Amino acid sequence: MVLKLYGLSISTKTRSVAQVCKELNVPYELVVVDIRNGEQKLPKHTQNQPFGQVPYIDDDGFVLYESRAIARYLAKKYAGQGTPGLIPINDPKAEAQFECAASIEAFNFDPFAYGVAWEKVFKLRRGLQTDEARMAEMLATLNTKLDAYEVILAKQTYLAGDNVTLADFFHLPLGTMLEGPGFELDIFSKRPNVSRWWKAISTRPSWLAVKDGA
Incomplete structure (x- = not known):
């Protein structure tokens, strides 16, 4: 299953997560959340991101929000591919x-x-x-x-x-x-x-x- 990234293409934190995916050669599908019209505040979004913000990810059923936490998760999970040492976990x-x-x-x-x-x-x-x-x-x-x-x-x-x-x-x-x-x-x-x-x-x-x- 391809990683799903829920956010808005131009949002700062969505692009931050997307960059990490690019560095690690992790394919992702951007699922657009229309924050201009308040879609991030609707129940279908807040059930996965209770603060009503973007982004969050769905990695084959594992849901995680907060861009820095997502980046750390990806860097550790995919430490063996792409740019090495984005988190130097062995030292x-x-x-x-x-x-x-x-x-x-x-x-x-x-x-x-x-x-x-x-x-x-x-x-x-x-x-x-x-x-x-x-x-x-x-x-x-x-x-x-x-x-x-x-x-x-x-x-x-x-x-x-x-x-x-x-x-x-x-x-x-x-x-x-x-x-x-x-x-x-x-x-x-x-x-x-x-x-x-x-x-x-x-x-x-x-x-x-x-x-x-x-």
Whole structure:
């Protein structure tokens, strides 16, 4: 049975899971959930994703939601194919470094990148006005966090060491949005080591394949 990915093609988290599938050579079927019309809040969806969000997967009857959890599950289940070591499960120290990097993304990048995107992109799509002061606050914090990234990436190729992991990939959907046409905040390119890292992960074939839609 082909893995079923329930989500919207352009949603950030749906594309994140789709990229991992591409890296691992895992075929998937995208089952479209029309979040614009609130389909994710209907009982047929919430029985599998009780928070009424996307995505979730159905892997031959095994249902799982939360994109980071899904990515970890896929990386472990299909560790023998595609890109190796997306989670370095055979080396406790390397796995600890991965978990450190994953925490960095989840708590030092995502909240502030999302805060900027919410004010500048998502609010406008909903017909709401941008709170410029709030956006500036989020952007200032994000820049401070990326200064720390510059220090880390001066010592190693990727966020968890010298091999690419899921922790790097998790940055791509929001990071691409902030660097995209009409936005272009220059948050990556003005830092040499961050710029090198960003170019390496954002040009991977797996991301280019889903960048505009899962």
